[in-house]
Amino acid sequence: MTVREWAAEFFAAHPPGKASSSARREIAWRVHVEPRFGRIPISAVAPSDVQIWVTELVALRSVSTARQALGVLRQILDVATADGVLTRNPASGARLPRAPRSEPCPLTHDQLWSLSAAMTSERDRLMVLVMGYGGLRWGEVSALRVRSVDSKQSTSSGGVCRGQWAAVPRCREDSRISNGAAPSTDCGRPACMVQITRTG
Known part of the structure; x- marks a missing residue:
């Protein structure tokens, strides 16, 4: 079973509570997670693959975007792990750098x-x-x-x-x-x- 096939079952069984959460999750999946992992067999996803992907996302987009996308992938793989499809979640150990603290910019x-x-x-x-x-x-x-x-x-x-x-x-x-x-x-x-x- 591929990550895409498992994700379809995951989304059907775990709808988000709010429309805004649903939109963010769908965008993270469609734009960032699916293009990288969608066609890969779920058992073939390696921790190193996830870490490389996260690092690239941080460099190309932002820490917050990478965090959102990684969260979606983790949720999908968490359920696969709980159901016995995986022995461990390969995304659980992926690390993100701390988001830089933005300087306050009050209005004039x-x-x-x-x-x-x-x-x-x-x-x-x-x-x-x-x-x-x-x-x-x-x-x-x-x-x-x-x-x-x-x-x-x-x-x-x-x-x-x-x-x-x-x-x-x-x-x-x-x-x-x-x-x-x-x-x-x-x-x-x-x-x-x-x-x-x-x-x-």
């Missing part, structure tokens, strides 16, 4: 305000600015209420976050820090945004 003041201006409601415009300057995730900003903000004390508080007012666009890493600096107005924009320190 003008970019953030342009994005805010493109929103269709005042609420959405304000949420974009709070997320941009405060570094909040969607779940955090959507949990904020009017009572969470004390404009006199220049603070915000709530079940998910607490912080000080600031006027510097933040990235996610920065949102863990509240340095107590005074609001800056050198960008020509109102100093009315929130710098967040997460509390839980």
